[in-house]
Amino acid sequence: MLPMLKTTYMYRFIFLSIFLCLSSLVFAQVSATDSLQVSDDGYVPVYADNGDSAFVQGVQVEAADEEPVKDEKAKGPVYQGAYISVDVFDPLLTLFNGGKFQFEVAADVGLWHTLFPVVEFGMMYYNPVTEAYNYSTNGLFVRVGAGYNLINNTIARKYDHAVIIGARYAYSNVSYTLNNAVIHDNYWQTDDEVSASTRNADVGWVEVVAMVRVQLVKSFFMSLGVRVQFFPHLYKESVYYPTYVPGFGQYAEGVTNWNFDLSFCYQFPYKKAAKPERNK
């Protein structure tokens, strides 16, 4: 039964991966400079030029460069900035979720402002105590993956705005302890208080991520994202499992979780280095 389930989730993952790849092909990138004629002063004709029509004032496109972008250079240089992000959603949620503290940072690199390889790292600590149990869990997690930017027009490239979909593989090492668990048995008419020794588990899962990142001020960004997390699996098969997994949330076999991110992000400067070359 278990291998069949895992095979099913593996097929689901493969299907989603193929779907993401096909989506990437469907969302063709059309640069504004390819589809619109931008005049030297940055104005765009709204309707066809019939000889006597003028450019409509007030519709202005801010070009990424003063010179029109040539086709072969449309995507610009490969390296287009490195980003480091700090999530604030989970720390804020600590105030409302019973004290589950989770914190994560992420680093990603923009390649052609299209592809964003990313590494995310975080930790979690949670110690729910009720009359029925005292559960303590903590651990680290790391996610690796890549994102694909769906908008790559002139404005998006000028400000490095991005709408990103991507995939991650995540790994977490978690240790957990269950103490003072009260087990009521209807047949034996007992209420036993039992404890378990600290256990350790390695957990992996897969994520599909969608994220919007916008520049607030120069080099500083805010991003809002949603994650669909699925195919959780223990590296070492066991009937016992951690109830809460760092970076994932509540664990159960075959469960799908949704999580949200609100991050503030710093972009290491990269355009400044390119300007002197252009002035030469």
Place this chain on the structure above:
Amino acid sequence: MIFYNKTDNSEHQFTLLNVKGVGSDSLLYNGATASKIYLPLKANDDTTSFECSYTVVVDEATSYSYPFNIKVAHTPMPQLISEECGCVMFQTVNNVWFEGEVSANWEVVIYNPNVTNVENDIHVQIYIP
């Protein structure tokens, strides 16, 4: 726990089966006809015993009762399912054996030692010659 006839691997039906946990006043099975029995293991002990008997009725005037005991050695381990569901006790079945004349030749196969929160799961198979 499921009982089989060793000769043809068919399920062995007990008639007028009584099962009671040792130390409890409640009967788990009372005059039942069954080939499968579900036994609650103690949460804070590593051995649980059950007193059992079944009766074979020959005719209205004649019947034979066969008592036997089941002993299960197990390791309990609590598991928190979720905040809403709370804790349950998972068990690992280490050994199962019988006491009583009738059960001297019964063969025990621990089919799945992990007793988790799955209803009507079979963990032990008993083959009766």
